Amino acid sequence: MRTITWNSDLSVGIDEIDAEHQVLIKYLNDMFVACSVGQGPAVLSKTLCWMQRYSREHFAHEEDLMHKLGYPGIDEHRQLHVELVSDLDDLIDELENGVSHDLSNKTMQLLEDWLLQHILVEDKKIGRYIGAID
Numbered sequence: 001m002r003t004i005t006w007n008s009d010l011s012v013g014i015d016e017i018d019a020e021h022q023v024l025i026k027y028l029n030d031m032f033v034a035c036s037v038g039q040g041p042a043v044l045s046k047t048l049c050w051m052q053r054y055s056r057e058h059f060a061h062e063e064d065l066m067h068k069l070g071y072p073g074i075d076e077h078r079q080l081h082v083e084l085v086s087d088l089d090d091l092i093d094e095l096e097n098g099v100s101h102d103l104s105n106k107t108m109q110l111l112e113d114w115l116l117q118h119i120l121v122e123d124k125k126i127g128r129y130i131g132a133i134d
Contacts, residue, residue, distance in 0.1 A: 003029040004116070012123045013132025017065070020058045021119055027051060028111050031104075040104030045095050048107060052088040059085070062123070071129055077122055084114055 004010075004025050011018050027047060034043045059081040066074045091107050127133040 002112075003032050004112070010119055011127075011133065012119065013127035013130075014065070017062060017123065017126075020061065021115075021123070024051070024054065024058065024115060027054070028108075028115060031111070032108055035101075035104050035108055038101075040101060040108070041099040044099050044104050044107060045092075048088060048092050048095065051111065052085065052092065055081075055088065056085060062126075066126060069126070069130055071126055073125060073129075077126075080118065080122060084118070087114070 006022050006025055010021065010025075012021070027050060031040070031043065031047045034040050034047075059078075063074065063078055063081065066077060071077070087110060091103070091110070094103055124133060
């Protein structure tokens, strides 16, 4: 796990979506820093709850935009959003059994892998569809 530096490779060419992705990356980076200094368990619950709420808002915004654009892959994309929210729900449920460094690391790895994969592969498809990126 490492901090993620926003760069043009992460841009999907849609300013409001890029801005929301930057917010998600900032929180992920803040969580990484907390984990790297042994504070992951202390901030995990707050960060997960925030990520869950913000992700739902972001996904609703992204799905509304895809609908308005007539994006043909909206159903498959929406399913990926549902899966992440479900994963976040599961992690929050795990918190009820106690917060640990293992759970902090598991959370960080899931979010980092998912966020980068989703932006670099799935969200870029939207940008390409509207001609905002190559």
